[in-house]
Amino acid sequence: MSELENLQLDLAEVQQVLGTLKRKANIEYLNNRIKYLENSIKILTPQKVEQPEKQQEASPIDSDTRLYQGITKYAWDQEGNKIKIIISLDGIGQLPKENIISSFSTHSVDVKILNYKGINQRFGIKKTFDDLKDRECSIKTTNNSLIVNLIKKENKHWDQLAYKEKLINTDSSKVDKEDPQASLMNMMKEMYQNGDDEMKRTIAQAWSKSQQEKGFK
Template sequence: MAEEQQLRLDLDELRHLESIAKRPRVLSLLSSEIRDLDAKLSRVTDVTAAARQAAIAAEKVPVNVDAVNRSYVTLGSFSWDQDNDKIKIYISIEDAEQEKVDTVFKPMSVDIKFHDIHGKNYRFAIPKLNKEILPEKCKLVVKPNKVIVTLVKGSKGNWLDLHLKEDKIYISIEDAEQEKVDTVFKPMSVDIKFHDIHGKNYRFAIPKLNKEILPEKCKLVVKPNKVIVTLVKGSKGNWLDLHLKEDKLKPNLDKDKDPMAGIMDLMKNMYEEGDDEMKRTIAKAWSDARSGKTADPLKSYP
């Protein structure tokens, strides 16, 4: 502002001098200086005006403190159905207003916020959908006592669940540090090493997983008193167990092998895998057979 004022004063004095000058050379010099100062004043005026407009605009922008500090009650109760193309979610909520609902549809998530319902705010969210949707085709309709959300599937077909189901392993361990954990994910195994926890090292490993995983999509997150390992399945479906269960009880049917040896292996595996009651039963059967109290179950075999 001070610079603009000084330029105006200089211009006024130069114009006064121009009005009283007589000699052509002096008039030319004064005219040239007036043009230069006039152009400079124009630039300074533009900058000042722009700064003033920005300040006014900033004053007009309301800072919505309520929006920043707004809290929400989570809506966890809902029902849903589907056809080959769409999914409909029914959320029980009364007195919602269409203009007070914010919806965010993304290919793999849904986030819906209901504002100012009797002084409270509510939220319904699915952070990871089972499969992809088409956000631009999804919609929400408010009814008197419920809200209907229509999700358009990215590809036709049946969904087993709305949520993406990931296999998570929870390991109870305190004071682990993310940078001191080594993870090795392979298609059929997991190996995790925890270093320098109060001077000790720990290891968690599954050498043979039940089925294949996608190593590049698996992850580990360290929490204050536990570690969460997320395994992404190579194919959809339920696992009966994390570990691969090999059938140890299946007898070897090799034709060249002595059938008696196969039966003995079977009995041995049954004994090793069985509980205390099973072990007592097998031991008693063998003991009785050998003492002649009962017929030897293997006597008929050559």
């Protein structure tokens, strides 16, 4: 998977997490991260040379910058070694087959939907809960749904679709139960220590504002 595709999946994932946050400082931090990812995507996106004489014939796909809107609403179920993901998209069955591009690996899923009602959409799992038989995975469309069929490498129950890596080695008994945001703030500290200069500057600004809101300087 290319650097551009990884950035696009990161953007979709961060946008999904943003909707779950309530604290102003954390929301501001993720908004800054989204801007950084969007700028990086624009830099890496190949620029197409427009030809005025053919401008009227260009299709929406040809002129699109290939920025994607992440798909976060879907249903899924599993039976044995099979997983079915159902994404409701009104009229998707009328979209040309070449506008739906799928890519599977042993631990990732990437489905791109080009020019669906004028918008490029994308469903992705950067790292699945467990390994897949990628050559047996597939997609199909109905009139109003896109169905992603995954085949597990081993016939084990999946608790969720995406693998959740433990970012911080913390004793759960020491977590501040009075402040449910404590773990998130600890994660931001670790990201600061391991991040680049841009990330450190963004986190420092968000942290400073958070402390000011609590009455500290």
